[in-house]
Amino acid sequence: MPRPESPTPITSRQNQWFRRFLHALSEHDREIVVEGPKMVSDAIASGWTPIAVARSIEVAPSLFGEVDDVIPFTADLFASLVETKTSQGVVGLFVRPQGTVAAIMEDERLVVVLDGVQDPGNVGTIIRLAAAFDAAGVVVTPGTADPFGPKAIRSSAGAILNVPTVTATPDELLAAAARRRKALLAAAAEGSAGSIDMTGSVLIFGSEGSGVSTLLRQASRLIAIPTSGRVESLNVAASAAILLAQAFEQRQSRR
Amino acid sequence: MPRPESPTPITSRQNQWFRRFLHALSEHDREIVVEGPKMVSDAIASGWTPIAVARSIEVAPSLFGEVDDVIPFTADLFASLVETKTSQGVVGLFVRPQGTVAAIMEDERLVVVLDGVQDPGNVGTIIRLAAAFDAAGVVVTPGTADPFGPKAIRSSAGAILNVPTVTATPDELLAAAARRRKALLAAAAEGSAGSIDMTGSVLIFGSEGSGVSTLLRQASRLIAIPTSGRVESLNVAASAAILLAQAFEQRQSRR
Numbered sequence: 001m002p003r004p005e006s007p008t009p010i011t012s013r014q015n016q017w018f019r020r021f022l023h024a025l026s027e028h029d030r031e032i033v034v035e036g037p038k039m040v041s042d043a044i045a046s047g048w049t050p051i052a053v054a055r056s057i058e059v060a061p062s063l064f065g066e067v068d069d070v071i072p073f074t075a076d077l078f079a080s081l082v083e084t085k086t087s088q089g090v091v092g093l094f095v096r097p098q099g100t101v102a103a104i105m106e107d108e109r110l111v112v113v114l115d116g117v118q119d120p121g122n123v124g125t126i127i128r129l130a131a132a133f134d135a136a137g138v139v140v141t142p143g144t145a146d147p148f149g150p151k152a153i154r155s156s157a158g159a160i161l162n163v164p165t166v167t168a169t170p171d172e173l174l175a176a177a178a179r180r181r182k183a184l185l186a187a188a189a190e191g192s193a194g195s196i197d198m199t200g201s202v203l204i205f206g207s208e209g210s211g212v213s214t215l216l217r218q219a220s221r222l223i224a225i226p227t228s229g230r231v232e233s234l235n236v237a238a239s240a241a242i243l244l245a246q247a248f249e250q251r252q253s254r255r
Numbered sequence: 256m257p258r259p260e261s262p263t264p265i266t267s268r269q270n271q272w273f274r275r276f277l278h279a280l281s282e283h284d285r286e287i288v289v290e291g292p293k294m295v296s297d298a299i300a301s302g303w304t305p306i307a308v309a310r311s312i313e314v315a316p317s318l319f320g321e322v323d324d325v326i327p328f329t330a331d332l333f334a335s336l337v338e339t340k341t342s343q344g345v346v347g348l349f350v351r352p353q354g355t356v357a358a359i360m361e362d363e364r365l366v367v368v369l370d371g372v373q374d375p376g377n378v379g380t381i382i383r384l385a386a387a388f389d390a391a392g393v394v395v396t397p398g399t400a401d402p403f404g405p406k407a408i409r410s411s412a413g414a415i416l417n418v419p420t421v422t423a424t425p426d427e428l429l430a431a432a433a434r435r436r437k438a439l440l441a442a443a444a445e446g447s448a449g450s451i452d453m454t455g456s457v458l459i460f461g462s463e464g465s466g467v468s469t470l471l472r473q474a475s476r477l478i479a480i481p482t483s484g485r486v487e488s489l490n491v492a493a494s495a496a497i498l499l500a501q502a503f504e505q506r507q508s509r510r
Contacts, residue, residue, distance in 0.1 A: 129493060134483035159486050225500060226507065228389035231414050234496075238384060241493040242500040245480060252481065 009057045009072040013080075017071055021054060021081055024093055025150055032096045032148045035082050039158060040064050040092035046161040049095040054078070059089030067092075086154055096148055099137070101168040105180045107136030108200050110247050113173060114138065115216055116207030117236055120145040124155025125237040126205065130163045131156075133248035137164035139173055141216075143207070170215045177202050184220040186212040187239050191222030198223075198247035199254060205236050264312045264327040268335075272326055276309060276336055279348055280405055287351045287403045290337050294413060295319050295347035301416040304350040309333070314344030322347075341409055351403055354392070356423040360435045362391030363455050365502050368428060369393065370471055371462035372491055375400040379410025380492040381460065385418045386411075388503035392419035394428055396471075398462070425470045432457050439475040441467040442494050446477030453478075453502035454509060460491050 010018055024031040031051060034043050041064060044050050053064050054071045056078035061070055070090075078084070082091055104111055112130045117123050123145045130138050140147055147156075147165045156163075168176070177184055185196065186204040188211055204220060206212030212220070225234060225242050234242075265273055279286040286306060289298050299305055299320040308319050309326045311333035316325055325345075333339070337346055359366055367385045372378050378400045385393050395402055402411075402420045411418075423431070432439055438456040443466055459475060461467030467475070480489060480497050489497075 125490060125493070128486055128490070131485040132482040132489055132493075134485060157486070162485055226504065227387040228503070230386040230389060230417055231383055231412070234387055235380060235383070237493065238380070238387075238496040241489075241496040245497040248483070249481065 009074050011074050028148045034092050035087035037090045051093040053092045056089040099164045099166040101176045104137035105176045109136040111136050111202045112138045113204040114140045114144045116143040120151040121155045122237045124152040126240045127156040128159040129244050131159035133244040185223045186220035188222040191224035193224045193226045199251050264329050266329050283403045289347050290342035292345045306348040308347045311344040354419045354421040356431045359392035360431045364391040366391050366457045367393045368459040369395045369399045371398040375406040376410045377492045379407040381495045382411040383414040384499050386414035388499040440478045441475035443477040446479035448479045448481045454506045
């Protein structure tokens with residue numbers, strides 16, 4: 001697909017670039033979209049492979065690293081692609097980063113697993129927490145909201161650029177953890193509330209409604225967060241914040 | 256304002272009840288709206304004063320405690336009032352609960368202060384955390400999103416019913432804390448990261464962008480959450496989850 005040479009803005013919804021951005025936004029299977037000039041620059045700087053950058057004609061042209069040109073869209077067409085506020089009139093199309101659960105498990109640090117977390121905002125927030133508390137990476141099982149969807153990317157506030165994030169089936173996850181002899185811990189209300197050493201373990205968070213799936217649960221030691229009982233449950237992002245902060249503190253105090 | 260006697264649904268946007276619900280949803284100054292049959296029942300059970308309950312005519316009539324009748328609205332009119340999904344076709348109009356910062360400070364438990372937290376979702380989430388970790392109550396300063404607005408109520412997941420929540424100016428807050436000799440702690444990136452005893456203190460969280468305001472900051476000991484430095488900051492709800500869980504654990508281990 002050749003890039004348009006002239007700065008004439010794209011006006012048609014049938015345009016190949018428009019449709020390609022749209023496809024990446026809804027499917028994010030092989031190509032993904034990141035929003036905003038800073039996020040586009042940061043993604044290129046962190047080694048993500050750019051395919052194209054698009055801008056609204058309302059925004060002045062600028063250059064982005066190795067990307068030759070920035071494709072202009074009419075304001076109307078651009079607005080139908082993304083949240084204009086977050087994007088500030090600029091979006092980038094990138095190759096979806098690939099990685100393996102095996103590579104993440106080789107890292108001695110804690111690995112975060114999301115097993116059926118359905119809200120993309122929660123997924124992005126937990127990726128941000130994984131960066132804040134220095135996790136090796138994030139593994140998501142099928143049934144979890146895609147970490148590379150636009151809302152999850154937004155909620156990660158850029159953290160997805162420096163936290164390896166991959167999808168894997170529960171079987172692949174169990175096998176990879178077993179090979180590296182990583183302990184499996186699953187957050188669950190009925191778990192043990194004592195101080196469990198989480199350093200270097202695999203820490204699993206389940207879906208907002210039903211928790212960690214049976215297969216992973218049975219393979220894991222259950223870990224609970226003591227609460228007052230004045231609420232039924234904690235939000236999964238709140239649970240992740242508390243346990244990841246504790247794990248980080250444990251690791252710091254070991255040094 | 257007499258209640259309609261007949262089950263004829265309200266069809267007009269000029270209707271007094273429709274306008275009163277609408278006003279409570281947008282202003283929530285003297286009257287507030289809660290969504291969903293369970294939340295309406297729970298609010299009545301926790302002692303909130305009901306004024307009226309409304310339902311969509313698509314929902315079967317049911318009774319709510321001391322509320323004599325449930326006002327039917329056409330589906331169309333009802334849908335323009337609230338998020339139909341959360342409400343399940345039922346909303347209640349209540350007197351806005353009143354309370355004083357002095358009453359909250361009399362409680363020996365930790366007091367949570369939100370000083371300029373602008374996102375109502377964060378405000379509701381932190382009220383839920385205050386319940387989970389057994390805080391005395393939540394005090395919000397002007398500039399904070401209203402805890403009794405519909406989005407904050409929804410995000411609290413019912414917790415606002417059992418956490419006294421009041422608004423107060425920074426001066427009122429400082430005076431009330433000083434009278435009870437409560438220690439003031441403010442969450443701030445540049446604070447001390449050691450283990451500070453938070454039991455029974457006043458714990459202040461600032462705005463998403465600029466943190467705790469100068470007046471309250473100067474009166475407080477600053478407390479930080481150690482992070483890896485791989486992210487610029489934590490979300491305010493994540494910070495609250497971590498510190499409130501720590502404070503709860505400190506209190507439990509003192510017993």
